[in-house]
Amino acid sequence: MQALSFEPCELGPETDVLRARIRAFIAEHVEGLPPELRAQSWSAADPEFSAKLGAAGFIGMTWPRHYGGHAMSALERYVVLEELLAAGAPVGAHWIADRQSGPLLMRFGTRAQCERVLPPITRGELFCCIGMSEPDTGSDLAGVSARAVRSGDGWCVNGTKLWTSGAQVSHYMIALLRTSTESKHGGLTQFLIDMKTPGITVRPIRDLSGAAHFNEVVFEDVWLPADAIIGKEGEGWNQVTAELAYERSGPERFLSSFRLLVELVRVLGQNPDARAAVAIGRLAAHLITLRRMSLAVAAKLALGEDPALEAAIVKDLGAVFEQEIPEIAAALVPVEPSLDHPRAFERVLAQVIMIAPSFSLRGGTREILRGIIARGLGLR
Amino acid sequence: MQDDATILNDTLDRLLSARVTPGLLRAAEEGTWPGALWQELVGLGLTEIFRGMSDRPWRDAAVVMRMAGRHALPLPLPETILASALLPEEEFDPLEPIAIIAWEEGEEAAWPWPDQVRRAIGISRDGTAHWLAREGEIGAPARSLTREPRHAARVKRGFSSGADARLLAALMRAAQMAGAIERVLALTVEHARTRVQFGKAISAFQAVQHQLAVLAGNAAAAAASVDAAFARQDRSEMPVRGGMAVRDTMAERDMMVAKIHAGEAAGLGAAIAHQLHGAIGFTDEHTLHFYTRRLWSWRAQFGNESEWARELGRTICAAGADSLWLAIATRD
Numbered sequence: 001m002q003a004l005s006f007e008p009c010e011l012g013p014e015t016d017v018l019r020a021r022i023r024a025f026i027a028e029h030v031e032g033l034p035p036e037l038r039a040q041s042w043s044a045a046d047p048e049f050s051a052k053l054g055a056a057g058f059i060g061m062t063w064p065r066h067y068g069g070h071a072m073s074a075l076e077r078y079v080v081l082e083e084l085l086a087a088g089a090p091v092g093a094h095w096i097a098d099r100q101s102g103p104l105l106m107r108f109g110t111r112a113q114c115e116r117v118l119p120p121i122t123r124g125e126l127f128c129c130i131g132m133s134e135p136d137t138g139s140d141l142a143g144v145s146a147r148a149v150r151s152g153d154g155w156c157v158n159g160t161k162l163w164t165s166g167a168q169v170s171h172y173m174i175a176l177l178r179t180s181t182e183s184k185h186g187g188l189t190q191f192l193i194d195m196k197t198p199g200i201t202v203r204p205i206r207d208l209s210g211a212a213h214f215n216e217v218v219f220e221d222v223w224l225p226a227d228a229i230i231g232k233e234g235e236g237w238n239q240v241t242a243e244l245a246y247e248r249s250g251p252e253r254f255l256s257s258f259r260l261l262v263e264l265v266r267v268l269g270q271n272p273d274a275r276a277a278v279a280i281g282r283l284a285a286h287l288i289t290l291r292r293m294s295l296a297v298a299a300k301l302a303l304g305e306d307p308a309l310e311a312a313i314v315k316d317l318g319a320v321f322e323q324e325i326p327e328i329a330a331a332l333v334p335v336e337p338s339l340d341h342p343r344a345f346e347r348v349l350a351q352v353i354m355i356a357p358s359f360s361l362r363g364g365t366r367e368i369l370r371g372i373i374a375r376g377l378g379l380r
Numbered sequence: 381m382q383d384d385a386t387i388l389n390d391t392l393d394r395l396l397s398a399r400v401t402p403g404l405l406r407a408a409e410e411g412t413w414p415g416a417l418w419q420e421l422v423g424l425g426l427t428e429i430f431r432g433m434s435d436r437p438w439r440d441a442a443v444v445m446r447m448a449g450r451h452a453l454p455l456p457l458p459e460t461i462l463a464s465a466l467l468p469e470e471e472f473d474p475l476e477p478i479a480i481i482a483w484e485e486g487e488e489a490a491w492p493w494p495d496q497v498r499r500a501i502g503i504s505r506d507g508t509a510h511w512l513a514r515e516g517e518i519g520a521p522a523r524s525l526t527r528e529p530r531h532a533a534r535v536k537r538g539f540s541s542g543a544d545a546r547l548l549a550a551l552m553r554a555a556q557m558a559g560a561i562e563r564v565l566a567l568t569v570e571h572a573r574t575r576v577q578f579g580k581a582i583s584a585f586q587a588v589q590h591q592l593a594v595l596a597g598n599a600a601a602a603a604a605s606v607d608a609a610f611a612r613q614d615r616s617e618m619p620v621r622g623g624m625a626v627r628d629t630m631a632e633r634d635m636m637v638a639k640i641h642a643g644e645a646a647g648l649g650a651a652i653a654h655q656l657h658g659a660i661g662f663t664d665e666h667t668l669h670f671y672t673r674r675l676w677s678w679r680a681q682f683g684n685e686s687e688w689a690r691e692l693g694r695t696i697c698a699a700g701a702d703s704l705w706l707a708i709a710t711r712d
């Protein structure tokens with residue numbers, strides 16, 4: 001049984017200044033947005049907002065200055081992220097590039113790839129998507145079948161990626177492709193693909209809320225130069241799994257329905273009955289603890305450790321919490337959720353109820369996460 | 381965890397593994413005071429944590445309280461340690477076991493180990509701590525689910541303090557619960573890996589794996605919330621000894637959070653552990669109940685999770701929706 005640890009982590013006093021800065025930015029650019037848009041938070045892409053955020057120095061915060069970054073600590077970045085998410089800022093356009101693609105390129109990519117892609121990411125002008133799932137490959141990711149075959153001095157790609165969030169606004173995709181059929185895990189390679197390359201078709205897929213955040217991306221004889229490879233040929237699986245702790249432990253894994261909690265407290269008023277007070281106190285306790293656990297993982301990542309198991313626990317507990325909020329809100333306030341109601345609560349409730357099923361699907365399903373935790377316990 | 385706390389943790393784990401056997405637990409539940417073990421623990425200086433050299437006495441106290449929970453220690457060691465933090469110097473004798481009990485003015489007390497424990501801190505519902513001595517004959521049994529020997533008793537009240545000692549007692553129970561939940565998790569993992577059905581260990585079934593993953597996640601949340609509340613006690617500048625005249629609202633918040641989480645994890649964890657152990661775990665012969673009975677009991681003591689959630693919820697709602705995030709996003 002692997003030992004779990006979530007050491008208490010204190011944020012330094014220097015983060016107060018930064019928190020004040022991002023709160024001022026939020027007051028100017030977020031607080032006037034409609035509550036139902038804020039409820040979508042990091043699902044909502046707004047390239048203009050991302051450009052303003054980049055100009056203010058809040059993207060690529062931990063990256064080195066020569067790539068346009070601001071050489072700040074992971075915990076300073078955490079403060080900015082949690083403030084943006086709690087406010088429901090529309091951070092979706094640059095979210096993946098900032099969280100995952102940039103760090104991946106710095107770890108495994110070439111200097112030329114970094115120089116090309118990272119500076120415009122930090123300006124909030126260049127967005128990335130992640131091509132992992134396929135029509136027949138979801139949780140069983142190593143079954144990827146979209147192929148890259150050597151062609152001249154480059155590669156020729158054919159196949160389909162599915163559920164690719166933000167592909168319609170992204171400039172680059174980081175794709176996991178099959179370069180060999182001899183080994184299931186060892187035949188995968190990551191590529192940096194310019195989305196303007198001929199042969200790529202992006203088809204937005206409308207979800208049940210009516211929005212189209214994710215997409216089908218079809219590759220038909222797409223030619224990539226040799227330097228599109230990220231890292232080493234055949235190392236794609238190891239590189240992808242190295243990203244997961246970053247992807248699974250951040251504040252976006254427990255703040256997705258925070259705006260509904262805010263509107264719920266507003267509707268309950270300052271003197272709620274005992275039942276409502278118990279429910280709010282319990283949710284607040286869970287939120288405080290999830291944030292502590294998430295911060296503890298962030299601190300470990302900053303030290304270069306790989307807390308993949310702890311990250312899976314944060315995401316699993318976080319998704320349960322995010323999905324409980326609409327249940328509890330609906331139980332305490334007996335109204336019909338409505339997209340057009342004059343009061344914000346009904347609109348935010350409607351929005352969150354519809355997107356809540358995705359919380360335990362995206363970024364690793366509940367079943368996959370619990371399997372990872374079970375492995376950590378020595379059960380498999 | 382820093383080195384000295386790790387050493388304390390590991391030393392105590394080894395010692396209690398050797399001493400707190402099922403035989404000792406059963407004898408204690410039938411009324412035999414494990415006096416030799418009390419002497420040994422006192423001899424290690426464990427009741428003097430708050431008078432020693434440690435710069436983080438609350439962290440050390442948390443280690444002992446968790447270990448006491450992990451081993452279902454049938455002695456009022458956590459209580460005596462907390463009493464040493466609450467009582468004025470001159471009232472405290474490190475050799476003397478002290479109980480911490482729920483008590484209301486004018487009522488009889490439910491007094492644990494009445495032959496060995498002479499004095500207790502009685503905590504009333506409003507949070508006041510009363511320094512109590514037992515008087516007269518021992519009354520009728522009043523056992524809890526822990527089966528700790530406990531009897532009705534008349535008391536003589538000494539001084540009282542206006543301190544909110546109830547939250548500190550709740551935090552002590554939260555630490556014990558975090559320890560007991562860890563033990564319940566370990567027992568259940570071990571059982572799942574060794575119990576064979578349908579030709580394989582039941583740990584091979586996803587339905588079993590996922591239940592254990594839920595238990596592990598909630599155990600981790602309980603432990604994290606307990607650690608954070610104790611860490612804040614060490615940072616808090618508010619004096620505890622002799623009564624907390626000034627309130628530290630952040631420390632209060634974190635203690636409530638710890639009791640809420642530990643209580644929830646106790647209920648959920650005990651249920652999952654019993655489900656996965658099957659009928660054998662429901663028997664008196666098996667050891668699982670030493671921990672689960674304590675979890676059910678501790679969960680209810682010094683405010684259950686609904687009581688503290690109501691308190692926390694009222695504070696949050698009173699501050700208003702637009703202050704909610706400010707209450708969450710603190711630096712520590």
